[in-house]
Amino acid sequence: MSQTFVSDISDRLDGLRALNVHHNQLDGQGASALLGAPLMARLERLVLSGNPLSPGGLDALGRREAPLALEHLSLNTCGVRWIGAKALGDAAHLLPNLRELHLNHNALTHDTIAALFRFVPWPNLEELSLNANWLGAMGVRVLANTRSLESLSRLSLGNNSLGEAGAA
Secondary structure, three states, X not given: OOHHHHHXXXXXXXXXXXXXXOOOOOOHHHHHHHHOOHHHHOOOEEXXXXXXXXXXXXXXXXXXXXXXXXXEEEOOXXXXXXXXXXXXXXXXXXXXXXXXXXXXXXXXXXXXXXXXXXXXXXOOOOEEEOOOOOOHHHHHHHHHOOXXXXXXXXXXXXXOOOHHHHHO
């Protein structure tokens, strides 16, 4: 995604509240341009799924000065992993309205879940989708002991090798 595209949609589409750019080969540099754009201040829904954001692709969120309006963020199959989860956790204070977070297919483990949720408040998060990661039973324990997810009403954990211990 070019800087020109980001500038064009920021400047010309004032009413834009939702943006879906899934599977567009958006890399870390493109993600940084998009996440740092003025457009982000008014978006309520952002779908970046299927883009190889690279480890530092979410860092631009943390560099923003003002909170975002985002209510839905979809980062499925983006290679979020540890560094991306940490960046997202560090930016949580800039996402006070976030109600839905989709992180399916990102090879997240119990450690990444701890970095993302354990010490960071997510006061309005109602839906969390973590399908097809590597959480295992330990990841479920981390989630269950996370006070920052008290407003959660929908949790999706399909295909995480939870086993008997995860279901107990």
